Amino acid sequence: MKRIGLVATLLLCAAPVSADLLGFSVGATVGGARVEYEGNDDYGVEYGINGSYHINDMFSINAGVVQGSADVDARGGNAKNEIDYTAFPLTLRADLPLVIGSVYGKLGTNYYDYDIDRSGVPRESDDGWGFAGGAGVVFTMLPFIDLSLNYEYRDMGDVTNNSILFGVSAGL
Numbered sequence: 001m002k003r004i005g006l007v008a009t010l011l012l013c014a015a016p017v018s019a020d021l022l023g024f025s026v027g028a029t030v031g032g033a034r035v036e037y038e039g040n041d042d043y044g045v046e047y048g049i050n051g052s053y054h055i056n057d058m059f060s061i062n063a064g065v066v067q068g069s070a071d072v073d074a075r076g077g078n079a080k081n082e083i084d085y086t087a088f089p090l091t092l093r094a095d096l097p098l099v100i101g102s103v104y105g106k107l108g109t110n111y112y113d114y115d116i117d118r119s120g121v122p123r124e125s126d127d128g129w130g131f132a133g134g135a136g137v138v139f140t141m142l143p144f145i146d147l148s149l150n151y152e153y154r155d156m157g158d159v160t161n162n163s164i165l166f167g168v169s170a171g172l
Contacts, residue, residue, distance in 0.1 A: 022171075022172050023053055023054040023055075024051065024052065024053055024054070024171070024172040025051070025052045025054070025146075025169045025170060025171045025172060026049070026050070026051045026052075026169060026170060026172065027049070027050050027051075027052075027146075027148075027167050027168055027169025027170065028047070028048070028049050028050075028167065028168055028169075029046075029047065029048050029049075029050065029066070029148075029150065029165040029166065029167040030045075030046070030047040030048075030165065030166060030167075031045075031046060031047075031150075031163055031164050031165035031166055032044070032045065032046070032163065032164055033045065033046040033068045033070060033161055033162065033163040033164075034070075034161070034162045034163070035068070035070035035072055035083055035085075035159060035160070035161055036072070036159065036160040036161075036162075037072045037081055037083060037116070037158060037159050037160075038072075038074070038075055038081070038158070039075070040072050040073045040074075040075075040081075041072060042070050042071055042072045042073065043070060044068055044069050044070025044071070044083075045068060045069065045070075046066055046067065046068030046161075046163050046165065047066065047067060047068070048064050048065055048066030048067065048165075049064055049065060050062060050063065050064030050065075050089075050167075050169075051063055051064065052093070052169070057095070057097060058094060058095050058096075058097070059092065059093065059094055059095075060092075060093045060095070061090075061091075061092060061093075062089070062090070062091045062092075062093050062106060062108075063088070063089070063090050063091075064088070064089055065086065065087070065088050066086070066087050066089065066163075067084075067085070067086050068084075068085055068161065068163070069082070069083060069084045069085070070083050071083070074118055079118050079119055079120075080118065081116050081117070081118050082116065082117040082118065083114060083115070083116050083159060084114065084115050084117075085112060085113065085114035085115075085156060085159060085161070086112070086113050086114075087110045087111065087112045087113075087132075087154050087156060087161070088110060088111040088112075089108060089109070089110040089132040089152075089154065090108050090109055090110065090111075090132075091106040091107060091108030091109075091132055091133070091134070092106065092107060092108055093105070093106035094106070095138070100139060100140055101137065101138040101139040101140045101146070102137075102138045102140075103135070103136070103137050103138070104135065104136055104137075104138065105133075105134070105135045106132075106133060106134050106135070107132075107133045108132050108133070109129055109130065109131065109132055110129070110130055110131075110132040110154050110155075110156070111127070111128070111129055112126075112127060112128060112129075112130055112154065112156035112157065112159075113125070113126075113127040114126055114127075114156055114157075114159050116159075126156075126157045126158065126159075128156075128157055130154060130155035130156050130157065131153075131154075131155040132152070132153065132154050132155070133152070133153050134150055134151055134152035134153060135150070135151050136148050136149055136150035136151060136167075137149050143171075144170055144171040145168070145169070145170050145171075146167075146168070146169045146170075146171075147166075147167070147168055148165075148166070148167040148168075148169065149164075149165075149166060149167075150163075150164070150165045150166075150167060151163070151164055151165075152165060
């Protein structure tokens with residue numbers, strides 16, 4: 001009976017350590033976004049989910065999906081452009097490890113799709129590929145749970161997006 005208890009205790013203590021052995025992590029983000037269109041900009045909300053494969057302690061490959069929206073003034077300021085977008089960023093991230101987390105930068109691309117609605121004008125849509133980049137700070141709460149504060153930039157054709165996001169991720 002003592003052996004079973006000892007084995008169970010060792011397995012429970014080792015679980016957080018083994019969480020990062022696979023090199024994968026998944027997370028979610030939410031925050032504010034500044035959306036620019038036709039020389040005007042306004043603030044909206046953005047949220048998303050993401051996954052990472054950690055090549056080593058410094059480099060990882062990140063992919064995800066984000067959705068957001070903002071109401072940006074139309075030219076002349078007499079109407080609003082309701083902009084809804086979805087982006088699929090794919091980036092290479094470089095981390096500089098610190099004592100309780102890391103700071104990072106990332107560069108890559110994103111596939112985007114946006115719709116612009118305004119009264120009296122047919123809906124405008126566009127999709128394609130654009131530049132994506134960002135930087136952030138990660139605070140490691142437990143060996144397998146991280147909190148982060150991120151800045152992300154996405155070029156989406158005629159629409160540009162700058163976001164400040166709060167994120168939570170867990171290692172697998």
